[in-house]
Amino acid sequence: MKHLKAINKYFWKYRWRFLFGILFIVLSNYFKILSPQLTGFVIDEVQLELIQKNSPGHYSERIGEVTKKQSNYDIGVKELIHQFTSAELGFGQKIVWTGIVLLSLAILSGFFLFLMRQTIIVMSRHIEFDQKNEVFGHYLKLDSNFYKTHSTGDLMNRIAEDVSRVRMYTGPALMYFINLAVTIGFSVYFMLATNAMLTLYVLAPLPLLAITIYFVNNIINRKSERIQGLLSDLTTNAQESYSGIRVIKSFVQEKAMFSFFNKNAEAYKENAIGLAKVEAIYFPSMALLIGLSTLLTIMIGGIYAIRGDQSITIGTIAEFVMYVNMLTFPVSAIGWTASMIQRAAASQKRLNEFLDTVPAIEEPVAAIEPSLDGVIDFNNVDFVYPNTGIHALKSFDLHVKRGEKIAIIGHTGSGKTTIAQLLLRMYDPSSGNIEIDKTDLRKMDLQGLRKQISYVPQDVFLFSDSITSNISFGLDGAPDMSKVQLAARHASVEKEIAGFHDQYNTMIGERGVTLSGGQKQRISIARALIKDPHIVVFDDCLSAVDARTEKEILGNLNRYLKDKTAIIITHRIFTLFDFDQIIVMEEGKMVEKGTHNELLAQNGYYSYLYEQQLLERSDTPEDN
The missing domain is CATH 3.40.50.300 (P-loop containing nucleotide triphosphate hydrolases)
Structure with a gap:
């Protein structure tokens, strides 16, 4: 249950629904538990009527036994029975009056049962709604590195399947557990008040039941956790297949992907069947133990009645049989309820793993609300990706004035995109710092920063x-x-x-x-x-457009970005764009820096890249 403590805050939030739900459970069971006593009374009355007609000599003896038994009843039932046994009512009237009272008790019990479900089950739906919002809200707070190390299918499964299983605990499992406790409490109380010895015989199988539940629940818990993990794998497999369906079809890998999905589905099926087999043995075992209680009631009660024990009448046996039948569903639901709780605990454990994950990028304690002007400084920045260990930037320095246009050029893996990620504070530098308008990014309000940068x-x-x-x-x-x-x-x-x-x-x-x-x-x-915004970052955003469209876009951007600070990351050289600085990156380091003409004069990597680009364009007729 330690994993389920995380949802206690919701019980407090909906405490009035919860408390009223418990009250309605108590009232529903109270009115239901009176029925066996009245039934026992009717059977004793029938027995007395038969004795009075057939053996008048035994009538006074039996009426004493019944009166002694009735003295042990609850106060409210005493008053009802007193009305039944008054001399003014005949035998037929007592039976009719008893039927009316039993019908009234059933209606009252059913009414409070309706209210019980309206409070507790509705509460569980509210908790499910709140918990899904909590999980999704936490997903949005987690940093980029988290999403690189966790699959989308697993995230979806936790917010859908795992939250639904937790709802089964906050709703049905909790309701049935409280109902079980109240039903057993009332039943045992009235059984002991009626006949303590017979009660002990009837309840004898319960310790065995408790031991069985303990051991089987451990098995269910382990299997449930394993099944949820396999379901996440299955969901991930399906999600990736749907997203990449064009790649699968173009490489004719439908059969291979189906085989992979089938393998995951087979593992899930085998584990789910294993759990179903445990439950298939579990629930009939509960029914067997309950059947033993009924058998002991009739057998031992009958033996004592035949021997003339004055504390046990035929009405007592009938009453105890009804108590046992009333306990049938709650006691059999022990296994079902325990199974739901164990599954919920396994699911909540999986949810807690993510909810307890602290984002690497967090809001500063005293956040500064930024009003960006466009001055950017990278000061001796080093960055290593935490999930791969790749050293993406090494001693990187860059100073951008307000309104400057900066091009960052380099081959794949040179660290270009990392610069944009750090500027948006998707990651924090491993060393060094980044400032905008002379304020460290780590001191700025995170949402305020990102709202003022277009990316x-x-x-x-x-x-x-x-x-x-x-x-x-x-x-x-x-x-x-x-x-x-x-x-x-x-x-x-x-x-x-x-x-x-x-x-x-x-x-x-x-x-x-x-x-x-x-x-x-x-x-x-x-x-x-x-x-x-005042700051715009483009990361290789024209790679899929043709040369004519590229020329048109660059012309529009040249006018649009006139007074803005712009960082354009590209693997191509834009000769139509007048950059204030061009940065050439290689293996995380700045290897060249200057204007277009200055870099051409250096005759380095930039010059080589420019010559290659000119050759490509000369070979393309539409660009000539």
């Missing part, structure tokens, strides 16, 4: 929504269509959007699957431009 990532991601929603994603409130259209115009995608059937309301599919690579990149650029 076009290398890996373009579009949401399964309309073009308008994707472009206006970074804005607060309803999108302004004039701003959306202006951003699309600057990104040179306006004409193509106008050609779509629904234009800006066109749904673009998951991850922009209905668009070309160039269209996705330009919509991503428009999403960055619409924020109109």
Whole structure:
């Protein structure tokens, strides 16, 4: 239960629902538990009626036994029985009156049973809602490194399947457990009040039941945890297959992927069947032990009644049989409830693993609300990726004045993208520091920092929504269509959007699957431009567009970025863009720095790259 302590805060939040739910459970069981006593009374009355007719000499003796038995009843039942046994009522009237009272008790019990479910089950749905929000909110706080080391399928399984299993604990399991405790409490109390000796015989199998539950629950817990882990693997496998379906089909790997999925599904099935086999033995065993209690009640009660024991009447035996039947579902539900609790504990343990994960990037204690002007300083920055150990930046220094345009060029793995990630504080430097307007990023409000920097990532991601929603994603409130259209115009995608059937309301599919690579990149650029920030970072954002479109976009950007600080990360040289500084990166270090003409004069890597690019363009007819 230690893992489930994490949800006690929700019980406190909904404490009134919980407390009223417990009250309704007590009232429902109280009115239900009176029925066996009244039934026992009726049977004794029938017996007395028969004795009075057939053996009048024994009547006074039996009426004494019944009266002695009735003296042990609950106060409220005493008053009812007193009404039944008054001389004014005949035998038939007593039976009719008893039937009416039994019907009334059943209605009252059912009414409070309805209220019990309306409070506790509804409470569990509220807790499920809150817990899903808590988990999702925590996911959003976690840093980029977390998502590099955990699969999407596992994240989805924990917020869906694991939270649902925890709800089974906060709702049905908890309700049945309290109901079990109250039912057993009332039943044992009235059984002991009626006949303590017979009660001990009836309850004799219960210690064996408790031992069985203890050992079987340990097995269920281990198997449940294993099953949840396998389900996460299965979900991850399916999610990756759906996302990469075009790659699977193009490489004709449908059979291989199905075989891999089938292998994971087989492992899940075998473990799930193993758990089902344990439960298949468990629940019939509960029923067997309950059946033994019923058998002991009838056998031992009958023996004592035949021997003439005055403390046990036929009504007593019938009453005890009803008590045992009332205990049948609660006691059999011990296994079911315990199984749900064990599964919930295994699921909550998995949830706690993520909820206890502290983001590597956190808000500073006394955060400074930034108002960025555009002066950027990288001061002797070193950075090593924590998940791979790759030394991405080494003693990196860069000083950018307000309004400067900086190009960062280098081959794959040279550390270009890392610079953008650090500037957005997706990671913190391993050593050194980064400042904007002479203030360390680690002292700034995190959301305030990112709101004032527009970023076009290398890996373009579009949401399964309309073009308008994707472009206006970074804005607060309803999108302004004039701003959306202006951003699309600057990104040179306006004409193509106008050609779509629904234009800006066109749904673009998951991850922009209905668009070309160039269209996705330009919509991503428009999403960055619409924020109109002082600092703009483009990470290789024109790799999928043709030369003519590239020329048009660069012309638009040249005008748009006139008074803004811009960092453009690229593997190509943009001769149409007048950069204040061009940084050449290699293996995490700055190896060249200067303007276009200065770097050409150095006759280094930049000069080589420029010559190669000129040769490529000379071989492309459309660019001549």
